[in-house]
Amino acid sequence: MLDELKKIGLSENEARVYLALLELGSETAQEIAKKAAVKRATxxxxxxxxxxKGLVTSFEKGKKSYFRAEDPEHLIKIAEREKKMARERESALEEILPGLGKLYISSGERPRVRFFEGVEGLRTMQDEFLKTKEKEALGFSSADDILRIFPSHPAEYSPRRVRRGIHSKLIYTSSRGKILKKQDDELLREARYIPADKFPFTCDVAVYGNRVAxxxxxxxxxxxxxxxxxxxxSLKTIFNLAWEATEKYN
Incomplete structure (x- = not known):
């Protein structure tokens, strides 16, 4: 019966106390707590x-307060009250829903964010990038870290990007200096080096179309x-600002 009482609006502890009182008839809070397996303060x-809610009454006997459960018929009134409140909430929601919808639409674009974990997750991100219809991508990268995680990156990823006709503008760091410049033309790429000791960078960032990876x-x-x-x-603007600043290192 506990679950049924909860369905009509009683909390679990309210239901426990009420059922205990129905069995006890009338008792002190201490005895009710024992019967209901609920802490006395609760x-x-x-x-x-x-x-x-009209389900319990109290009276004094000597110097103690006693409590008595009222007729379970009162539960029907509670159920009816819950139904009435539900109808009122539904009616109120129907009234305000059009206005809420207008606010939702007028608040503008909502970014969609997706997360990827592990090396395979990063491969999935690369595969998704290579499906883009965009023909230019802007990026920041740590060449050392990319090659550490993806040793075959130059032989596999870059040729796939070239076959897709995606031009890349890249700002990168590398402990080996300007290692990418010599292959720029054949790889549809403009790469500019920045010193890692001055600009430590351990992430890879790609901006293409309306996406930032x-x-x-x-x-x-x-x-x-x-x-x-x-x-x-905004990231494209930041990239263009950084691109101009890399001139002195290249």
Whole structure:
């Protein structure tokens, strides 16, 4: 019966206390707590709630307070009250729903964010990038970390990007210096080096179309793709600013 009482609006502890009182007839809070297997302090709270609902009454006997369960017929009134409140909530929701919908639409674009874990997760991000219809991608990268995680990256990933006709503008760090420049033309790439000791960078960031893909390459590899025109445009602006600043290192 506990579950049935909960369905009509009683909390679990209220239901326990009420059932205990039905069996006991009338008793002190201490005895009710024992019967209901509820802490004594909690029992007082539940008894007060049940009295407000008309399911319990109290009376004094000597110097002690006793509590008595009211006729279970009162539960019908509670069920009817719950139904009435549900109808009122539904009616109120129907009234405000059109306005809420307008607010939702007027608030503009909502970024879609997806997370990827592990090396295989980063491969999935790369595969998704290579399916893009965009013909230019802007990026920041740590060449050392990319080659550590994906040793075959130059032989596999770059040729696939070239076959897709995706041009890359890349700002990168490397402990070996300007290692990418000599292959720029054949790989549809403009790469600019920045010194890792001055600009430590351990992530890979790609911006293409309305998407920003960020991969953390140290410790446990993890990545995120954010789909948002506003965020992508802002990152493109930051990239262009950084691109101009790399001139003195190249």
């Amino acid at each position: 029992t007082y709270v539940q008894l007060e709630a049940l009295m407000k 960020i991969s953390a390459l140290r410790k446990n590899p993890i990545g995120v793709i954010i789909e948002s025109e506003e965020i992508a445009d």
